[in-house]
Amino acid sequence: MITVENVSKSFWSRTGNVVALDGVSLEVAAGAALGVVGPQGAGKSTLARCISLQERPDAGIVRLDGLNTATLDTRSLRATRRQIGVVTADAQLFRQRTAAGNIALPLEQSGVDGPQRRARVGRLLDLIGLTDKAAAYPEDLTVGQRRRIAVARALVGEPGLLLADDPTAGLDADGTAGVLAVLDRARAELGVTLLVTTQDSSVVRRICDDIALLDAGRLVEHGNLFELLHDPESRAVKELLPVIDATPSVGQDRIADIVLIGFAAVGALLPEAASRFGVQVSVLGGGLTRLGETPVARFRIGLRGERSDSALAWIGDRGGIVHQPLAGPQGVVAA
Template sequence: MIELRQLTKTYGDGAHRTTVLDRLDLTVGDREIAAVIGPSGAGKSTLAACVNLLEPPTSGTVVVNGRELSRLDQRSLRDARRQIGTIFQSDGLLARRTAAENVELPLRYLGVTRADRRRRVAELLDRVGLAARSGYYPHQLSGGQRQRVGIARALALRPRVLLSDEATSGLDPEATASVVRLLKELRDDLGLAILFITHEMETVLEIADSVAHLDAGRIVEQGAVVDLLRDPSSALGRALLPRRAHGATRGGAPWSVSYASASVPADWIARAGAALGVDVALLGASIGAVDGHVVGHATIALPPGTDAARLVAVLGDLGLHAAPSAAPADAAREPGTIGRELEPVA
């Protein structure tokens, strides 16, 4: 588990003092993948460095697996860091060492016997699906394979926590998907707490249980991914699953409908139309499953004169939230949106 309480990191003094992280509170539980997203310069990489105390916080606490790292002496801190594996944006592999030799490095530095190193390396490379490429050098591996070697190396000392700092950035979609699948398997099989730092919104939907939006050193919104997607007032939820533009409709004004509960029936359009006694036209929708939960939103149109209060009540009974839809051009300028700062889902 990772617990950050009022974590603050500043550089410089006086007029030259810069606050990079400003009183962050964040918890990542065992068997949880928590994503942190934000624009360049938001403080994401500094956050990762503070979690393993490569950068000492200016104030606040960092607790990993029940130990407050800032209170440990150097020897105890070295021991605690062995429980934290790190996966970098650049795989960080040594070019003149094979995949097996790269994975072996942490074990060699720790003084593990040669026979035990060999067993552990073979186990790890098999775990990440690269047993047949143990003798390959980094230049002989694809980007996704190199990143999986980096993951195997991060697991060498049997950590309880993984830090992933832009680990999928620059990978093609297939390689990204393979890394995401692997990290989710490791979370489930090993009970890891994973802090997944990224700017890729679509990857957050695929991997994260919870997400926090970091901007200018502060967490401006956070929560479970499914809860945010079901909250029509959430700017982060809208950025994770942005609304599609819809064409003009004849007659009545369009309405935005979003999934607000887990009990929305699949035939909600037909049920709404029957309850209202009108035809409900579907103008567009983005609906899917996140970790087994159906989420999404749709734009519908109804005949002129439809009772708005009745519409809201009927859809509410079906587990949906409804509101008049903004025009596409207005929606792009919606106050509080973070779509300009982060990469939206394509």
């Protein structure tokens, strides 16, 4: 469990004091995957450095499994840092070392013996899908492959927490997919708690359970992705789900925004509602995406027929998230 309690951090720059974090509080459950999202300068990397104990906050507390890290002496701080794996977008590999040699370096520095090093490095090469590149040098690898090697190096010490600061920055689609697959496998197979900072909301959609939205050093929103779907005003939902760009429509008895979760709901709920209640259902805007492996639709729909209200209620009873209908009879906006 990671607990961040009212953490603030400021830096001095040429323009004066810059507040990077302003009273941020959040929790990350053991084994969870949290995506910290926000624009450049939002404070994401500063939060990552505070949690990974590379920076001390000016105020507030970071707790790791209940341990108040502010109370640690220098020796204890070093030992605690070894329980945290960190990978960044600018992580560099040593050109004179092979892929396996780069992964093994932290173990060599810690005095781990040869057989243990080889076994652990072999397992991680398999996890990142680069066993066949063990003897390759960085210059012979793609940027995405080098980034995966950097993730493996961060994992080789068997940390309980893996912190990935903007891990897909500068990667093409294939490189991004490879890195995200590795992070997801690390969590599933090694049991690490995962914290990812990114400007790209698609990263959160693909591998995270929870989201923390930062803006100008403040925590705007924090919660479970699927729970936040129920809030029509959620900024995270607006970041993660398709934009509703609906064209004006007349002649509808009801217009409503809905969210459908799961294969059955996305594929069948609207046609079944239309058939069951004898109404015409039209999709006016929105689209489909996925949260992890789960399909999620966000639509604006129009309904025509005497039982339109009953159809909307039935969709809600079957797990659809129906926000307040936007229009009354014949497309007249409801009061």
